[in-house]
Amino acid sequence: MTTATKPTTGSTGATGPTGATGSTGSTGKQRRRRNTLVGWSFILPNFLGFAALTLIPVIGTLLLAFTNWNSYTTPEWIGFDNFRRMFDDGNFWTALENTTWYAVGHIPLTLVAALGLAVLLNRKLKGVGVLRTAFFFPYITSLVAVAVVWNMLLSPELGPVNQFLKFIGIANPPGWTTSTEWSMPALVITSVWRDMGYYMVLYLAGLQAIPGELYEAARVDGANAWKRFWHVTLPGLRPTTFFVLVMLTVSSFKVFDLVQVMTEGGPGRSTLVLSQLIYRQGITQGRFGYASAISLVLFLIVLSITLVQFQLQRRSER
Amino acid sequence: MNTTTLRKDSTETGAPPAAPAPAPPGRRGELGTTVGRVLLYAGLIVLAAAILLPFGWMLISSVKTDNAVFTVPIQWIPEEFRWQNFTEIWTDIPLLTYLGNSLFLSVTITVLQVLTGSFAAYGFAKMQFPGRDALFLGYIATIAVPWQAYMVPQYIMMEKIGLVNTHLSLILLQAFGAFGVFLMRQFYMTIPDEISEAARLDGLSEYGIWARMILPLSKPALASLALLTFVNTWNDYMGPFIYLTDNDLWTVQLGLRQFVGMYDARYAMIMTGSVLSVLPILVIFLLGQRYFVQGIATSGIK
Numbered sequence: 287m288t289t290a291t292k293p294t295t296g297s298t299g300a301t302g303p304t305g306a307t308g309s310t311g312s313t314g315k316q317r318r319r320r321n322t323l324v325g326w327s328f329i330l331p332n333f334l335g336f337a338a339l340t341l342i343p344v345i346g347t348l349l350l351a352f353t354n355w356n357s358y359t360t361p362e363w364i365g366f367d368n369f370r371r372m373f374d375d376g377n378f379w380t381a382l383e384n385t386t387w388y389a390v391g392h393i394p395l396t397l398v399a400a401l402g403l404a405v406l407l408n409r410k411l412k413g414v415g416v417l418r419t420a421f422f423f424p425y426i427t428s429l430v431a432v433a434v435v436w437n438m439l440l441s442p443e444l445g446p447v448n449q450f451l452k453f454i455g456i457a458n459p460p461g462w463t464t465s466t467e468w469s470m471p472a473l474v475i476t477s478v479w480r481d482m483g484y485y486m487v488l489y490l491a492g493l494q495a496i497p498g499e500l501y502e503a504a505r506v507d508g509a510n511a512w513k514r515f516w517h518v519t520l521p522g523l524r525p526t527t528f529f530v531l532v533m534l535t536v537s538s539f540k541v542f543d544l545v546q547v548m549t550e551g552g553p554g555r556s557t558l559v560l561s562q563l564i565y566r567q568g569i570t571q572g573r574f575g576y577a578s579a580i581s582l583v584l585f586l587i588v589l590s591i592t593l594v595q596f597q598l599q600r601r602s603e604r
Numbered sequence: 605m606n607t608t609t610l611r612k613d614s615t616e617t618g619a620p621p622a623a624p625a626p627a628p629p630g631r632r633g634e635l636g637t638t639v640g641r642v643l644l645y646a647g648l649i650v651l652a653a654a655i656l657l658p659f660g661w662m663l664i665s666s667v668k669t670d671n672a673v674f675t676v677p678i679q680w681i682p683e684e685f686r687w688q689n690f691t692e693i694w695t696d697i698p699l700l701t702y703l704g705n706s707l708f709l710s711v712t713i714t715v716l717q718v719l720t721g722s723f724a725a726y727g728f729a730k731m732q733f734p735g736r737d738a739l740f741l742g743y744i745a746t747i748a749v750p751w752q753a754y755m756v757p758q759y760i761m762m763e764k765i766g767l768v769n770t771h772l773s774l775i776l777l778q779a780f781g782a783f784g785v786f787l788m789r790q791f792y793m794t795i796p797d798e799i800s801e802a803a804r805l806d807g808l809s810e811y812g813i814w815a816r817m818i819l820p821l822s823k824p825a826l827a828s829l830a831l832l833t834f835v836n837t838w839n840d841y842m843g844p845f846i847y848l849t850d851n852d853l854w855t856v857q858l859g860l861r862q863f864v865g866m867y868d869a870r871y872a873m874i875m876t877g878s879v880l881s882v883l884p885i886l887v888i889f890l891l892g893q894r895y896f897v898q899g900i901a902t903s904g905i906k
Contacts, residue, residue, distance in 0.1 A: 328727030335780025
């Protein structure tokens with residue numbers, strides 16, 4: 287977050303030529319107090335809704351995780367019992383493993399596909415807008431439609447995908463969503479196909495923020511296309527990549543809708559993910575306490591990965 | 605690069621293959637621009653066609669008979685066009701109600717999200733006050749909290765104030781998300797402070813700077829936030845699924861999912877419903893597309 291400190295000095299400097307460095311002047315103090323009020327006034331409309339409907343429930347989860355509250359009982363503090371129970375819960379470990387597999391497939395594939403598409407489409411070509419739209423299109427389509435179409439495309443016996451695989455000589459094409467082995471890859475394929483356009487757009491915006499002079503300078507220095515990509519494009523995209531990575535991580539670990547609509551966690555438990563387990567325990571079976579404990583673990587996993595990313599980002603900027 | 609260090613397990617697949625892959629198009633561009641362009645065009649068009657193929661299949665299947673959807677080999681031009689799929693579906697399910705509900709929710713949530721999000725982002729990006737960074741960290745942290753993680757306490761709260769099974773519950777839940785604040789703040793950080801400093805010297809208040817300098821500059825970011833919020837709300841499945849029990853309140857996602865569950869052998873009709881659920885958002889996207897692409901193009905303001 288080194289970027290955050292830059293405007294800090296800038297805006298304090300702007301509050302007044304005198305108040306910039308002098309913390310002693312009374313006008314500086316007044317201005318700072320006024321700044322605080324004005325700053326809060328900007329945040330408040332969003333913050334009120336955010337606090338009431340996100341922050342408080344998040345804290346609620348934190349507390350509920352240590353109770354044995356079920357829909358029909360009163361909450362009772364039980365310490366770490368929910369977490370001990372989780373440790374022995376096979377469903378939890380399966381869901382954790384499945385979620386990790388999903389993330390390990392989804393994050394790098396989507397990132398590479400999005401970056402590749404953005405680099406290819408970041409030039410002045412006729413009809414480049416149409417092409418960008420084509421790649422972005424899967425992202426805007428309704429999720430249920432996507433799930434329905436891909437389920438049919440991947441249908442093992444008659445689906446077009448396996449028809450194609452048989453055509454090119456694969457005798458035993460995968461069973462996709464009907465097989466425990468291939469259901470997760472099927473989900474990853476569908477989600478990469480759907481999401482890459484969104485991250486491509488973020489990368490396109492990032493690419494256009496890289497000054498053209500840098501490329502000119504590199505060209506003058508005799509850098510070939512690959513060297514320009516490595517030494518100009520990639521460093522210039524670092525803030526975008528950071529943003530993309532954070533968003534991809536979060537979205538991978540909280541994957542739910544696609545799984546729920548496409549496989550409902552099956553066949554067997556082969557695509558059961560953590561969010562789904564929380565939903566089943568919390569909403570379907572009314573085990574608020576236990577569901578909150580799993581929620582807390584999911585949150586801690588995502589948080590620690592995000593913090594590591596922040597740390598790496600900070601180090602790479604030095 | 606933080607990408608390679610992040611995925612320790614895949615460092616060997618992460619870094620090296622990237623090296624040869626992006627090189628060819630550039631090298632081609634240097635050898636012969638015309639040949640390079642033609643190859644690039646051809647490659648991109650084939651790729652785009654492959655990406656859009658599922659939609660082509662969906663579209664064609666939507667006017668087939670149920671039996672013709674899965675034929676070997678695929679009929680890319682149906683022997684018999686069954687256009688009445690598109691008229692019959694409206695009487696089979698209350699699709700108009702579903703579409704109306706989806707539209708209402710998406711518009712309301714988008715307007716609120718963009719307004720309050722960009723306003724708060726200004727506070728976070730351009731104002732300096734104690735506690736700002738801690739508060740922002742709180743926002744980011746909640747982005748990392750999966751919604752499934754706090755939906756139970758949220759649901760209990762909503763039930764207590766009697767908002768379960770109303771559209772208002774979903775509006776409140778989704779209109780004040782941290783994502784909009786984060787996205788807009790990231791964008792505002794790229795706007796040089798000299799701009800607002802100059803405006804301050806000219807006597808403009810912070811609200812004035814937000815309204816007259818930052819908002820016009822951030823049109824592209826606002827457009828993408830609006831678009832993404834709209835699409836996310838339109839495509840949201842679990843929110844409506846948990847909160848809306850009355851059929852009259854359902855969104856198109858819920859309606860379509862239920863339809864699939866009820867008539868799982870009516871492949872063609874399911875495809876018809878899918879096409880109709882995609883169509884409105886396609887129209888909105890294409891209408892906003894010019895502005896959206898323009899927005900991306902101009903987002904490189906220095």
